Amino acid sequence: MSRRHVAVIGGGYSGTLQTIQLLRRGAMVTLIERAERLGPGIAYSTRHSDHLLNVAAGRMSAFPDEPGHFADWLARRGEGGPAEFAQRKLYGAYLEELLDAASVEAGDRLRIDRQEAVDIVSSGGREMVRLRSGDSIEADKAILALGNLEPDVPPGIAPELRSDGIYVADPWASDIAAGLGDADMVLLIGTGLTAIDAALMLDSAGFGGRTLAISRRGLVPRAHSAADRHSSGLEAVPELQGSKLVRFVRREAGRLGWRAAVDQLRPFTQPLWAKSSPEQRRRFLRHLRPWWDVHRHRIAPSISARIQGMERDGRLAFASGKIVSVSPGERGAAVEWRPRGSEEFERLEPARIVNCAGPQMDIARAGEPLLDRLLETGRIRSDVCRIGIDVDAEYRALDSRGHASPSLYAVGPMTRGAVWEIVAVPDIRGQVQALASRVSA
Numbered sequence: 001m002s003r004r005h006v007a008v009i010g011g012g013y014s015g016t017l018q019t020i021q022l023l024r025r026g027a028m029v030t031l032i033e034r035a036e037r038l039g040p041g042i043a044y045s046t047r048h049s050d051h052l053l054n055v056a057a058g059r060m061s062a063f064p065d066e067p068g069h070f071a072d073w074l075a076r077r078g079e080g081g082p083a084e085f086a087q088r089k090l091y092g093a094y095l096e097e098l099l100d101a102a103s104v105e106a107g108d109r110l111r112i113d114r115q116e117a118v119d120i121v122s123s124g125g126r127e128m129v130r131l132r133s134g135d136s137i138e139a140d141k142a143i144l145a146l147g148n149l150e151p152d153v154p155p156g157i158a159p160e161l162r163s164d165g166i167y168v169a170d171p172w173a174s175d176i177a178a179g180l181g182d183a184d185m186v187l188l189i190g191t192g193l194t195a196i197d198a199a200l201m202l203d204s205a206g207f208g209g210r211t212l213a214i215s216r217r218g219l220v221p222r223a224h225s226a227a228d229r230h231s232s233g234l235e236a237v238p239e240l241q242g243s244k245l246v247r248f249v250r251r252e253a254g255r256l257g258w259r260a261a262v263d264q265l266r267p268f269t270q271p272l273w274a275k276s277s278p279e280q281r282r283r284f285l286r287h288l289r290p291w292w293d294v295h296r297h298r299i300a301p302s303i304s305a306r307i308q309g310m311e312r313d314g315r316l317a318f319a320s321g322k323i324v325s326v327s328p329g330e331r332g333a334a335v336e337w338r339p340r341g342s343e344e345f346e347r348l349e350p351a352r353i354v355n356c357a358g359p360q361m362d363i364a365r366a367g368e369p370l371l372d373r374l375l376e377t378g379r380i381r382s383d384v385c386r387i388g389i390d391v392d393a394e395y396r397a398l399d400s401r402g403h404a405s406p407s408l409y410a411v412g413p414m415t416r417g418a419v420w421e422i423v424a425v426p427d428i429r430g431q432v433q434a435l436a437s438r439v440s441a
């Protein structure tokens, strides 16, 4: 019997679980990953013990049909139970272990290529994945699991700000406190989950100076609460859109508490997104998304307490406003910014600027060779809101004319244009399982 051969491009959470699900169904898989580690991806590669999962262990199983899988793994290591917000690096180790076990079981059905994929060409109903080395891999199907794009570089970042280590593009890749003294200030661009990670890294490194985090709205992720009511009164998709839906959620928040009001929408966010028009989606992204993100993607209570302690000590502040210019300064950088609602510019002299702006979403602006090539050859297109790769309901990539490919797919955060809620583990694990069943059938 000839086995179906699938090339999976990207070995973060999505690609790793996609691979495991395909192997479980008897397929042959070539997993292509350009980074050093396979499994943890960007989210779970951190080495910092301070970086915790923002979802309790009991909801972080890699497998939809084995809900206790991760919590049991954690308990076997004496690292806590299902209510624990475990260290992200432990989750990375869990993923590595899962892939190792799947690889042993699959034997020669799994091949791993540690390279960058630079093109995918359709040829005679098959997919040819071209690698940076010039080699090609021929497969029946190819699945893009490329994860999030790098954040935009703020305007005005001169080359010397990078080379002198004043500007840090990736907060997880280096010691962002290196060389700083207590008289220095650090500017974090962004106030979301990445800024929280960066503030914790500075704190752990003993940085005693001041940190200011700025974003347009200055919204900071809210915390989970042990007293959360997990009641879900909703049994069907609310037949509401736009401002009516917002009013409904506000009313529910009065009745159940805001956490439960947000959480009970969770099973319905994908159908709600599917039902909404492009204009409604754009309005959500423009006006509501920052609010949705901070209420929906919450941080562990212990992290929130630590952040609040830093704010009370005057070591950390969050602000809303716009960064107007960045240039080299005497002791680092010179930054002009305009606080929200003000006409006046203010000046900062940070010794370090850390980009915590979160991923940019427009695949056409990413400067990723593979995406550039696939767009150029018309094999993929941006979704209507330009927040990822356009796919149909079966995660088949849509070409430049809107035709679904029979053999090229995408999974993970890149498919947010089609389903919106596809960032967290509980959503991605269901998506990759469904696609594995379809692709290996």
Ligand SMILES: Cc1cc2nc3c(=O)[nH]c(=O)nc-3n(C[C@H](O)[C@H](O)[C@H](O)COP(=O)(O)OP(=O)(O)OC[C@H]3O[C@@H](n4cnc5c(N)ncnc54)[C@H](O)[C@@H]3O)c2cc1C
Pocket (backbone or CB within 6 Å): 009, 010, 011, 012, 013, 014, 015, 016, 032, 033, 034, 035, 040, 041, 042, 043, 044, 052, 053, 054, 055, 115, 116, 117, 118, 145, 146, 147, 148, 370, 411, 412, 413, 423, 424, 425, 426
């Ligand atoms: C900091 C952070 C913390 C998070 N915490 C949680 C949490 O606690 N709970 C939760 O449920 N969710 C969390 N998430 C969300 C979620 O788990 C991630 O979005 C998820 O891990 C996405 O995985 P991915 O594989 O799609 O992307 P990535 O992890 O970005 O992996 C994509 C991989 O593709 C590779 N790649 C890209 N292009 C190519 C190419 N051309 N050739 C070869 N390889 C390529 C990259 O090197 C990368 O390794 C977090 C996300 C982040 C960023």
